[in-house]
Amino acid sequence: MALLVRPLTSPTLDALSFEPLELDRESGPVAKGTVLGKEERSERLAALLNTHFRDVWRVVRRFGVPEAAADDAAQEVFIIASRKLDQIEHGRERRFLHSVAVRVAANARRAREVRPENAESPLIERIHSPGPSPEAALDQKQARALLDAVLDDLGDDLRTVFVLFELEGYSGPEIAELCDIPLGTATSRLRRAREAFHESVARLRLRLDRGVSR
Amino acid sequence: MSELTPLLLSTTDDLERSLLRSADSDEPGENALPRAAAALGIGAAAMSVVAGVAVAEQAALGGAAAAKPLTLLSLAKWLGVGVTAGVVASGGAHAAVVTVERYAAFEQREVALAAAPAPKKRGKASARAAETAPAPEALPAPPDLPEIELSPEPAAAPAAGFAVAPAPAALPTPEAAVGTALPPPPEAVAGPSVGSFSIEAPPVASPPAEAPPVASAPAKAPPVMSKAEEAAFAAMALGRGHDGQSAWSLAEELKRLDAVREALRSGRAADAIAYLDAYRKQFPTGALRTEAVVLRVEALLKAGNRAGAERQAEVLFRTAPEGRHAARIRELLAR
Numbered sequence: 001m002a003l004l005v006r007p008l009t010s011p012t013l014d015a016l017s018f019e020p021l022e023l024d025r026e027s028g029p030v031a032k033g034t035v036l037g038k039e040e041r042s043e044r045l046a047a048l049l050n051t052h053f054r055d056v057w058r059v060v061r062r063f064g065v066p067e068a069a070a071d072d073a074a075q076e077v078f079i080i081a082s083r084k085l086d087q088i089e090h091g092r093e094r095r096f097l098h099s100v101a102v103r104v105a106a107n108a109r110r111a112r113e114v115r116p117e118n119a120e121s122p123l124i125e126r127i128h129s130p131g132p133s134p135e136a137a138l139d140q141k142q143a144r145a146l147l148d149a150v151l152d153d154l155g156d157d158l159r160t161v162f163v164l165f166e167l168e169g170y171s172g173p174e175i176a177e178l179c180d181i182p183l184g185t186a187t188s189r190l191r192r193a194r195e196a197f198h199e200s201v202a203r204l205r206l207r208l209d210r211g212v213s214r
Numbered sequence: 215m216s217e218l219t220p221l222l223l224s225t226t227d228d229l230e231r232s233l234l235r236s237a238d239s240d241e242p243g244e245n246a247l248p249r250a251a252a253a254l255g256i257g258a259a260a261m262s263v264v265a266g267v268a269v270a271e272q273a274a275l276g277g278a279a280a281a282k283p284l285t286l287l288s289l290a291k292w293l294g295v296g297v298t299a300g301v302v303a304s305g306g307a308h309a310a311v312v313t314v315e316r317y318a319a320f321e322q323r324e325v326a327l328a329a330a331p332a333p334k335k336r337g338k339a340s341a342r343a344a345e346t347a348p349a350p351e352a353l354p355a356p357p358d359l360p361e362i363e364l365s366p367e368p369a370a371a372p373a374a375g376f377a378v379a380p381a382p383a384a385l386p387t388p389e390a391a392v393g394t395a396l397p398p399p400p401e402a403v404a405g406p407s408v409g410s411f412s413i414e415a416p417p418v419a420s421p422p423a424e425a426p427p428v429a430s431a432p433a434k435a436p437p438v439m440s441k442a443e444e445a446a447f448a449a450m451a452l453g454r455g456h457d458g459q460s461a462w463s464l465a466e467e468l469k470r471l472d473a474v475r476e477a478l479r480s481g482r483a484a485d486a487i488a489y490l491d492a493y494r495k496q497f498p499t500g501a502l503r504t505e506a507v508v509l510r511v512e513a514l515l516k517a518g519n520r521a522g523a524e525r526q527a528e529v530l531f532r533t534a535p536e537g538r539h540a541a542r543i544r545e546l547l548a549r
Contacts, residue, residue, distance in 0.1 A: 046261045049251055057242040071242060075250040082254055091535070140501065143236035150233060166221050167237050169538025194221065201230050208229075 036086055045082050048093055053078070056097050062151065062163045063105035073108045077101050098168065099178045102160055109156060146204060153200040158193035165190050223508075223542060228468060239501055467493070467502045474509050483517035504530070504539045511543050523547065 036044065057074040065073045077100045081088065088096045151159050160179060164170045170178065176186040222234045251261050470493045477486035490510050497503065507530055514523035527543045534540050 042256055045254055046251070046256045049247060049254070049256065050261065053247045053250060054241050057246060058237065058240050061240055062237055071246040071249065074242065074246065075253050078250055078254060140236050140239045143232050144240055147233040147236050165218075166234060167538060169220065169541035171541070172218075190218070197221070197230070198227075201227065201233065205229055 041082075041085055044085060045078070048081060048088075048097070049078060052094055052097050055094065056101055059098055059101050059163065059168060060105045060108070062148070062167055063101065063109070063160060064148075064152065064156065065105050065108045069108055073101075073104050076104050080104070095170075095174070095178060098164070098170075102164075102179055105160075106156065150197060150200040150204060154193050154196050158189050158196060161186055161189040162193035162197060220538060220542065222505075222538075231468065235502060235505075238504070467497055467500050470497070471502055471505060471509060474506075474513070478509070478512055478516060481516070483513045486513040487517065504534075504537075508539050508542050508546075512546050515546060515549075 053074060056077050057070055060073040060077070061067065061070050077097055080100050081097055084096075151163070154162055161175055164175045164178065165172070172186050172190070173183055175181075175190075176183040179186065181189075222231060225231055225234075470489065474486045474489045474493070477483070477489060486509065490506055490513065493500070493506055494503070500506070507526055511523045511526050514520070514526065524547065527540075527547060530537075530540055530543060
């Protein structure tokens with residue numbers, strides 16, 4: 001079991017090695033796939049995809065996977081889920097998928113390595129804000145790009161906890177379980193993430209206001 | 215940490231809220247899901263069966279109306295798909311079909327109200343429209359679903375009905391909509407909250423003086439559409455949705471929901487519900503409509519209408535049981 005929590009180099013293996021929701025205690029790290037028949041598996045997987053693909057895609061995006069890589073990352077989450085299909089409890093599918101997504105996104109970010117340092121500035125400069133209130137003029141896409149820029153500021157650990165709590169609605173204990181960290185760590189990460197978020201948004205507002213007055 | 219309120223609901227900073235909310239609208243390209251299905255070796259047949267059920271679910275909870283205006287044709291398909299899914303799948307889909315009916319009733323009420331005269335003229339006509347409307351708690355709001363991606367496979371073709379979106383020729387006249395209304399369901403008559411539906415204009419600036427108390431009696435939606443409902447539903451099919459997208463404005467939506475929040479903070483639950491009704495009418499496809507459901511649950515609870523709150527919650531739980539909004543609602547209900 002100790003082996004299961006060691007990070008491996010392959011994204012897939014890394015994600016597989018994690019024990020989401022402690023469902024693997026009995027069956028070990030590799031899904032046995034003996035419970036469901038082939039057709040049942042296919043149906044369940046199709047249902048999972050139909051219901052959760054968009055959600056998973058969105059969460060890997062928020063975890064910092066760039067748009068160009070998000071399709072692949074989301075797909076990988078489901079490939080991993082397909083291997084562990086028999087172990088996914090009914091009603092806990094979303095949590096399971098998100099726990100895998102945390103790992104897949106971490107690996108995707110590592111693979112990406114080079115993060116554009118100036119991603120924020122050009123974007124903010126491009127925003128044309130005609131009114132006195134910058135936020136009123138933001139369209140959804142711009143707002144999202146800014147959100148991602150702000151999340152980038154948080155760093156990976158804080159970002160993950162922040163996204164899970166603030167955007168995905170998980171509780172502290174759930175996050176601790178999902179990320180395989182102690183509750184105290186999850187709590188303190190969220191606190192720090194919020195502080196960093198407030199600061200980052202404040203900086204953003206300054207720049208937006210400058211943009212308006214220009 | 216679990217006791218913390220998510221920032222989205224607690225922050226007073228508009229920019230922070232705008233940013234956090236923007237995450238909800240992000241979605242993959244339309245090819246991403248089919249590609250993933252192919253990569254997983256899932257055949258079109260499996261995907262389309264599931265998608266068929268998904269259509270019913272989505273329709274049942276307002277996802278269909280959220281995307282594009284409905285035509286009568288697409289409406290027929292929409293209901294047809296619901297029935298088909300009900301036959302194909304077992305119990306769950308049956309519930310979905312029932313909900314389609316309830317949703318239909320909800321929509322017809324919205325139309326009757328949309329067709330009613332503006333506030334300055336409101337009175338008899340809108341009062342009658344309100345009377346014909348079931349109590350608000352009885353009906354599911356169109357919440358923001360996990361909006362299930364539909365497979366583009368041929369077998370999922372009914373979904374294409376949602377994309378048919380001709381410009382509406384004309385809105386029904388108030389007289390027509392109200393005139394065709396049949397006697398209201400008994401529980402609607404009994405519910406004093408129906409008056410809140412007469413709020414026609416954005417009530418943000420001036421709260422309605424006559425905001426009525428919220429019904430505490432459990433109300434039930436009529437299981438099938440009456441002739442009047444059908445007429446109004448048809449009118450809805452022709453007339454609604456045209457302003458949803460064009461008039462969309464995140465800032466305006468934010469303002470509306472802020473007014474709701476302010477009302478809740480100062481203990482004016484009835485006002486909050488009236489604001490939510492007005493919000494729902496103006497932004498039937500609003501980006502923040504799921505949040506509006508959460509606020510409605512909170513308002514109903516504050517007004518002492520736990521049954522109504524639970525009905526609202528139930529709709530959201532069924533399709534997005536683990537989302538942020540569902541989590542928030544659970545928290546509210548647990549208090």
